[in-house]
Amino acid sequence: MNLKDYVKTIPDFPKEGIMFKDITPLIANGAAFRYATKQLADYALERDADVIVGPDARGFIMGTPVATLLGLGFIPVRKPGKLPRETHTETYDLEYGENALSIHKDDIKTGQRVVIIDDLLATGGTIEATIKLVEKSGGNVVGIGFLIELASLKGRHRIRNYPIHSLLVY
Amino acid sequence: MNLKDYVKTIPDFPKEGIMFKDITPLIANGAAFRYATKQLADYALERDADVIVGPDARGFIMGTPVATLLGLGFIPVRKPGKLPRETHTETYDLEYGENALSIHKDDIKTGQRVVIIDDLLATGGTIEATIKLVEKSGGNVVGIGFLIELASLKGRHRIRNYPIHSLLVY
Numbered sequence: 015m016n017l018k019d020y021v022k023t024i025p026d027f028p029k030e031g032i033m034f035k036d037i038t039p040l041i042a043n044g045a046a047f048r049y050a051t052k053q054l055a056d057y058a059l060e061r062d063a064d065v066i067v068g069p070d071a072r073g074f075i076m077g078t079p080v081a082t083l084l085g086l087g088f089i090p091v092r093k094p095g096k097l098p099r100e101t102h103t104e105t106y107d108l109e110y111g112e113n114a115l116s117i118h119k120d121d122i123k124t125g126q127r128v129v130i131i132d133d134l135l136a137t138g139g140t141i142e143a144t145i146k147l148v149e150k151s152g153g154n155v156v157g158i159g160f161l162i163e164l165a166s167l168k169g170r171h172r173i174r175n176y177p178i179h180s181l182l183v184y
Numbered sequence: 185m186n187l188k189d190y191v192k193t194i195p196d197f198p199k200e201g202i203m204f205k206d207i208t209p210l211i212a213n214g215a216a217f218r219y220a221t222k223q224l225a226d227y228a229l230e231r232d233a234d235v236i237v238g239p240d241a242r243g244f245i246m247g248t249p250v251a252t253l254l255g256l257g258f259i260p261v262r263k264p265g266k267l268p269r270e271t272h273t274e275t276y277d278l279e280y281g282e283n284a285l286s287i288h289k290d291d292i293k294t295g296q297r298v299v300i301i302d303d304l305l306a307t308g309g310t311i312e313a314t315i316k317l318v319e320k321s322g323g324n325v326v327g328i329g330f331l332i333e334l335a336s337l338k339g340r341h342r343i344r345n346y347p348i349h350s351l352l353v354y
Binding site: 022024027028034036038041042043044045047048051065070071074075076078079081082083084085086087088089090092095096097098099118121 | 192194197198204206208211212213214215217218221235240241244245246248249251252253254255256257258259260262265266267268269288291
């Protein structure tokens with residue numbers, strides 16, 4: 015199965031000059047979505063993950079099925095103001111704009127092996143913030159899995175100290 | 185397994201007077217999360233779903249594992265400005281505040297049997313908007329599954345013409 019057949023490139027979204035990768039046709043196709051999440055689950059299993067972490071909101075779409083397939087828990091990294099208990103927060107630069115992300119302080123147990131799952135590696139800002147939040151919480155990031163990597167944006171360099179696995183590279 | 189053991193009630197979040205149901209302990213526990221998503225998947229199977237729809241963002245957390253467990257596609261209902269292609273949009277009242285949701289016009293095929301999955305039935309505003317978006321797209325809502333229903337808020341009455349299944353009722 016060639017997953018790229020299910021990804022649409024939308025020019026100038028959400029801003030001029032951005033070639034947006036639209037993964038909605040992939041997740042709307044049962045076979046393609048199952049195939050992609052299964053591949054990411056195989057990666058998380060190989061990395062011996064204790065728990066899956068994913069950033070709001072497309073990281074939830076790819077990450078929670080991985081957790082369920084493996085019978086693992088999922089810990090959400092969310093925009094500030096969404097998590098009701100005490101949080102750590104990190105601000106970061108996006109491919110387009112600026113953002114902040116939070117994690118519950120007590121969601122990760124010290125020493126847990128964490129695999130982070132997200133839909134897209136672009137400049138790496140979201141993932142770098144997510145890594146910092148996991149580490150502040152006492153977790154070990156043992157792997158990072160993406161559906162898509164935009165190689166020209168060199169996000170991989172920014173997180174080069176961690177094992178990375180991307181299903182589709184553009 | 186008593187799933188209620190994994191749900192925390194947080195008073196006055198995000199606003200005074202709201203008793204917020206925090207599901208993050210449930211999804212962080214692999215066995216509890218798998219058990220909950222499996223029960224919702226059994227319901228979607230019983231309703232003979234063709235596709236799963238879930239609203240941004242906690243509907244992604246509960247809905248995408250259901251889709252993956254069944255090998256079905258998942259269609260996201262998102263806040264405006266997040267979906268890159270042509271959308272239908274509905275505005276609605278929340279338990280706290282106002283919101284709008286969008287769906288890609290062509291994600292659902294005419295006549296498809298749709299099961300909507302979300303974490304919480306409160307006043308029913310989010311789900312009512314989601315139903316309208318599915319029906320505008322030509323889909324048939326054949327079932328709606330929730331992790332939690334807050335019975336005192338009477339959201340069930342608002343969507344009484346549809347089959348509803350809630351795992352936990354408060």
